[in-house]
Structures are given as C-alpha cells and as structure tokens.
Amino acid sequence: MPQKKAFALRLDPAVHAAVERLAADELRSANAQIEMLLREALKRRGIDVKQSAAPKRGRPPKESSDG
Numbered sequence: 437m438p439q440k441k442a443f444a445l446r447l448d449p450a451v452h453a454a455v456e457r458l459a460a461d462e463l464r465s466a467n468a469q470i471e472m473l474l475r476e477a478l479k480r481r482g483i484d485v486k487q488s489a490a491p492k493r494g495r496p497p498k499e500s501s502d503g
Contacts, residue, residue: 445470452466455469455470455473456469
C-alpha cells in the first residue's frame, strides 16, 4: 500500500476549531475529517477519488522453519 502523503497545512484557527468539533461529533480524527471533507468537495465537482487499499491488519504469517 502506498504511504500517505504528509504535508503542512495552515488553517485559520476558527476553521481548525470547527473541523475539530465536527470530527469529535463524528468520532474521527481531525485529519480523517479533513480528508473526508476534501473527498466530498471533490465529488461535488465531479472528481471521484477512489479509496486506496486498506493496509493488512493482524500479525504477519509465521515463517516456516525447515531445519
């Protein structure tokens, strides 16, 4: 799975506070809330961004020992 792109985002403090409140109401992190809002805005403009494959969860398979 590709790594998520990290970058600095400067927001007006009032916008950041509103995003944090909305995220808390919807049980999301502020980062996940911003990503969701961006996806919704892109979709409204006719740009459908496909969700990347989720990372595999759990323990990696045990290596077989032949010796």
